[in-house]
Amino acid sequence: MQVHEYDVVIVGAGGAGMRAAIESGQRARTAVLTKIYPTRSHTGAAQGGMCAALANVEEDNWEWHTFDTIKGGDYLVDQDAAEVMAKEAIDAVLDLEKMGLPFNRTEEGKIDQRRFGGHTRDHGKAPVRRACYAADRTGHMILQTLYQNCVKHGVEFFNEFYVLDLVMTEVDGKEQPAGVVAYELATGEIHVFRSKSVVFATGGFGKIFKTTSNAHTLTGDGVAVTYRRGLPLEDMEFFQFHPTGLAGLGILLSEAARGEGGILRNADGERFMERYAPTIKDLAPRDIVARSMANEVREGRGCGPNKDYVLLDLTHLEPAHIDAKLPDITEFARTYLGVEPYTEPVPVFPTAHYGMGGIPTNIESEVLRDNTDVVPGLYAAGECACVSVHGSNRLGTNSLLDINVFGKRAGRAAAEYAKTAPMPELPENPEAFVAGEIERLRTSDGPERVAAIRADLQETMDANVQVFRTDETMRKALNDIEALRERYKNIGIQDRGRRFNLDLLEAMELGFLLEIAEVVTVAAIHRKESRGGHFREDFPDRDDANFMQHTMTYRDQSSETEGIPGMRLEWKPVVVTRYQPMERKY
Numbered sequence: 001m002q003v004h005e006y007d008v009v010i011v012g013a014g015g016a017g018m019r020a021a022i023e024s025g026q027r028a029r030t031a032v033l034t035k036i037y038p039t040r041s042h043t044g045a046a047q048g049g050m051c052a053a054l055a056n057v058e059e060d061n062w063e064w065h066t067f068d069t070i071k072g073g074d075y076l077v078d079q080d081a082a083e084v085m086a087k088e089a090i091d092a093v094l095d096l097e098k099m100g101l102p103f104n105r106t107e108e109g110k111i112d113q114r115r116f117g118g119h120t121r122d123h124g125k126a127p128v129r130r131a132c133y134a135a136d137r138t139g140h141m142i143l144q145t146l147y148q149n150c151v152k153h154g155v156e157f158f159n160e161f162y163v164l165d166l167v168m169t170e171v172d173g174k175e176q177p178a179g180v181v182a183y184e185l186a187t188g189e190i191h192v193f194r195s196k197s198v199v200f201a202t203g204g205f206g207k208i209f210k211t212t213s214n215a216h217t218l219t220g221d222g223v224a225v226t227y228r229r230g231l232p233l234e235d236m237e238f239f240q241f242h243p244t245g246l247a248g249l250g251i252l253l254s255e256a257a258r259g260e261g262g263i264l265r266n267a268d269g270e271r272f273m274e275r276y277a278p279t280i281k282d283l284a285p286r287d288i289v290a291r292s293m294a295n296e297v298r299e300g301r302g303c304g305p306n307k308d309y310v311l312l313d314l315t316h317l318e319p320a321h322i323d324a325k326l327p328d329i330t331e332f333a334r335t336y337l338g339v340e341p342y343t344e345p346v347p348v349f350p351t352a353h354y355g356m357g358g359i360p361t362n363i364e365s366e367v368l369r370d371n372t373d374v375v376p377g378l379y380a381a382g383e384c385a386c387v388s389v390h391g392s393n394r395l396g397t398n399s400l401l402d403i404n405v406f407g408k409r410a411g412r413a414a415a416e417y418a419k420t421a422p423m424p425e426l427p428e429n430p431e432a433f434v435a436g437e438i439e440r441l442r443t444s445d446g447p448e449r450v451a452a453i454r455a456d457l458q459e460t461m462d463a464n465v466q467v468f469r470t471d472e473t474m475r476k477a478l479n480d481i482e483a484l485r486e487r488y489k490n491i492g493i494q495d496r497g498r499r500f501n502l503d504l505l506e507a508m509e510l511g512f513l514l515e516i517a518e519v520v521t522v523a524a525i526h527r528k529e530s531r532g533g534h535f536r537e538d539f540p541d542r543d544d545a546n547f548m549q550h551t552m553t554y555r556d557q558s559s560e561t562e563g564i565p566g567m568r569l570e571w572k573p574v575v576v577t578r579y580q581p582m583e584r585k586y
């Protein structure tokens with residue numbers, strides 16, 4: 001075992017982790033640990049854009065952006081956090097521009113902006129052009145730009161290091177981080193990184209679902225690791241289904257396609273969003289569009305031999321416009337479905353996309369241990385965190401923004417904290433838990449297979465914790481998850497080696513997925529209302545009197561929730577500053 005010492009350890013080299021590293025790396029000795037090579041992080045797959053009220057192409061301001069974010073999130077957004085994000089958005093884009101990001105430009109050379117769902121002029125009057133973009137590879141450009149700037153500032157990267165545990169130590173009767181334990185893929189060696197502050201930026205957990213836009217690696221490791229250490233998870237019941245996944249595959253076609261003028265149609269050729277959102281139609285927030293699509297299919301107006309998808313029509317757009325603004329995603333339609341978007345509409349259906357919930361933080365990116373108290377020295381940012389700027393439904397382009405704004409805040413705060421904090425003492429054998437798990441899995445020889453359990457988990461989540469949910473479907477999922485957890489105890493892996501043992505790491509990741517799927521489902525059963533991305537057919541209305549609150553789920557052996565032992569669910573008030581909840585019409 002090797003022990004390293006840093007002021008700040010950042011777990012994750014996506015947009016949030018690297019934006020944090022740029023701040024921290026200039027102020028403190030910083031290490032970034034990442035399980036995949038930095039520029040392969042999922043941020044690089046982001047297509048459509050990053051929003052900020054620059055008002056480069058039409059009138060706009062950060063107050064409208066704040067309002068849209070809060071209404072888009074169905075009023076579960078913490079309004080102080082949304083204000084911070086919308087205000088700091090402008091500098092976040094300009095920071096990236098100064099770092100060298102090649103944004104698309106207007107004719108007079110300003111950063112160009114386009115429309116995206118839920119972003120409106122003057123509190124919902126019409127769609128507004130707020131998303132800054134680099135064709136349909138905005139995330140790729142962000143990730144490359146941030147990586148180059150990390151290299152410039154001498155940030156140290158530990159690539160293909162899997163963080164599997166957070167080391168906590170007691171200071172004045174309360175736990176705080178002393179570092180992390182990582183497994184090095186190339187050698188199979190265990191490393192302990194001792195540090196004054198730890199930042200989690202490990203991204204999402206879309207792999208609890210089968211049909212998803214998310215990469216194979218998005219298994220929620222950081223979310224599960226902190227939860228296992230007794231810290232709460234916030235609002236896990238809210239998972240976003242993006243309307244336009246390629247039908248049957250889930251590969252994403254960015255909302256930019258609709259921002260540039262694309263239209264959704266049912267089997268009758270009808271532009272059905274006119275019925276569901278008469279003012280902004282196809283550019284309604286994602287929860288509304290996804291539900292409307294699923295409803296069209298349910299009511300028999302789906303397309304194709306099984307009537308199980310709808311169509312995204314771009315055929316009225318000029319091919320030159322498509323090539324300039326949407327080159328990658330139209331290529332996806334050709335490659336994966338054999339459809340030519342110039343002349344044919346593209347089959348689409350909702351795909352699991354984004355977890356609104358995660359590790360709870362305040363607006364300084366400090367992790368909360370309960371509704372009010374923070375864990376000194378522990379930070380989280382990006383998709384693994386819940387600050388909560390997205391509430392119960394995230395608006396498109398607000399995540400690339402979130403990772404930049406709160407990544408920057410986390411990096412600064414972590415470095416500032418490390419300036420005065422003493423180096424924490426490591427507990428005895430800090431690696432013991434990870435070493436034990438690795439050895440147990442490496443030598444496991446049971447009959448169950450990791451891939452089979454993962455597939456069954458994804459199958460039940462797709463079937464039962466979907467766009468439409470009921471108590472009955474979710475309890476079915478929960479029973480399945482419990483059975484899968486039993487099977488997980490009897491797995492056997494084939495690769496017994498120490499080097500590049502991905503078999504072993506996938507077994508670890510499956511453990512994280514099972515844990516998270518259970519939290520998502522129990523929190524969803526517990527929320528007996530419909531709001532944003534969480535729609536219950538047995539409770540179809542939003543219920544502000546009882547449920548305008550965040551859920552906080554704790555792992556707690558002495559409690560039980562919804563018949564599940566080992567879990568405790570509490571409520572946390574929503575921060576309301578200026579906007580009282582209103583009916584959500586578009």
Ligand SMILES: Cc1cc2nc3c(=O)[nH]c(=O)nc-3n(C[C@H](O)[C@H](O)[C@H](O)COP(=O)(O)OP(=O)(O)OC[C@H]3O[C@@H](n4cnc5c(N)ncnc54)[C@H](O)[C@@H]3O)c2cc1C
Pocket residue numbers: 011012013014015016017033034035036037038041042043044045046047048049050138139161162163164201202203204213214215221222252254353354381382383384396397398399400401403
């Ligand atoms: C296909 C697609 C398109 C999208 N398009 C847009 C868009 O146009 N606009 C928008 O705003 N949002 C978009 N999103 C959402 C947005 O891209 C993501 O939410 C955001 O980029 C997440 O950034 P992150 O830094 O939090 O995580 P990621 O970029 O996912 O990075 C996670 C990092 O954590 C590391 N990590 C994870 N687990 C471990 C571990 N155990 N040990 C060590 N390291 C670990 C990984 O190696 C990786 O470096 C899109 C998402 C997808 C999937």
